[in-house]
Amino acid sequence: MPKALVIGCYGQDGRYLSRLLLAKGYDVLGFDLHAVFGPAEWTGGVVDFAAADVTCSLLSGFLPDEVYYLAAYHHSSEDPPVDEHELVACSFEVNTLALNNVLHGIARGSPRSRLFYAASSRIFGEPSGDQQDEATPATPTCPYGISKAAGMQLCRYYREALSVYASVGIMYNHESPLRSSRFVSKKIVSAAVRISRGSNERLVVGDLLAPVDWGFAPDFVRAMWQILQLNAPDDFVIGTGALHSVLEFI
Numbered sequence: 001m002p003k004a005l006v007i008g009c010y011g012q013d014g015r016y017l018s019r020l021l022l023a024k025g026y027d028v029l030g031f032d033l034h035a036v037f038g039p040a041e042w043t044g045g046v047v048d049f050a051a052a053d054v055t056c057s058l059l060s061g062f063l064p065d066e067v068y069y070l071a072a073y074h075h076s077s078e079d080p081p082v083d084e085h086e087l088v089a090c091s092f093e094v095n096t097l098a099l100n101n102v103l104h105g106i107a108r109g110s111p112r113s114r115l116f117y118a119a120s121s122r123i124f125g126e127p128s129g130d131q132q133d134e135a136t137p138a139t140p141t142c143p144y145g146i147s148k149a150a151g152m153q154l155c156r157y158y159r160e161a162l163s164v165y166a167s168v169g170i171m172y173n174h175e176s177p178l179r180s181s182r183f184v185s186k187k188i189v190s191a192a193v194r195i196s197r198g199s200n201e202r203l204v205v206g207d208l209l210a211p212v213d214w215g216f217a218p219d220f221v222r223a224m225w226q227i228l229q230l231n232a233p234d235d236f237v238i239g240t241g242a243l244h245s246v247l248e249f250i
Helices: 012-023 051-064 084-109 143-161 184-196 217-227
Strands: 003-007 027-031 064-070 114-120 165-171 235-238
Touching: 003 012, 003 051, 003 184, 012 027, 012 165, 051 084, 064 084, 084 114, 084 143, 114 143, 114 217, 143 235, 165 217, 217 235
Parallel strands: 003 027, 003 064, 064 114, 114 165, 165 235
Antiparallel strands: none
C-alpha cells in the first residue's frame, strides 16, 4: 500500500487530494494547522513543520512514498489588516522555511519520498506577455508571490544539488464549493444565494474587468498526483488556458 503525507490536509486542495488518494488505496497521513488524521500511531499531536528535527523524525518514521506540501499563508483583502513586517514573516515561515525543513527531512531520512510543492501563478507578478509557461521569469510583486517563488527555487536546489524528487506546480486559480468565503469566487456565489433568498444586500467587488484563469479544484489535485507519477521531477504550470472576467463570473 503506497503512503502519502498531505501537509495542509484541511484546505480546499488538501481535502480533495486526500479523498483522491484514499480512493486509490493510499495510506494517508494528513496534517493541518490544528488537526491531523491518518494512521493511529501518528495522530497523537500536531507536527510543527517549523521545527526541523521534528519534521525529520516524522519523515524518517513514516517514510511516505509521496509528500504534498499544500500548506500556505495567504492574506486576503477580506482579512483583517496585518502589519507588513508580520505579513512577510508569516509568508516565509509557512511558504518557504517550513518547506525547507520538509525537503531537508526527505534528503536526510526519507530519500525515496517524492515531493509536490504547490506554488502559485502569483510568482509571475505582472508579466508583459499574455501567456506564461515554465520558462517565464518569476517577478513577484507581493509577499505571497515572493515567498512562493523562493519555495520553488528551494525545490530546484534540493532537486539539483541533493537529488531529491521535488516537483513544483505553478497553479492558477482553482475553485470549488469548498472554497473559503474570503475568496472572490465564493464571495460572489454566497452573496448571489442570499440575494436570491430575499436579502437586500449589495455585492461589492473590485475590478469587474479583471481577467482570471479559473479552474476546478478536483482537476488540479488530480494533476498533482499525476505529476508525482512521472519518472523525473520538474516544474509545471497548472491552469485551463482560458480567461474569464469577474463580471462574467458574476
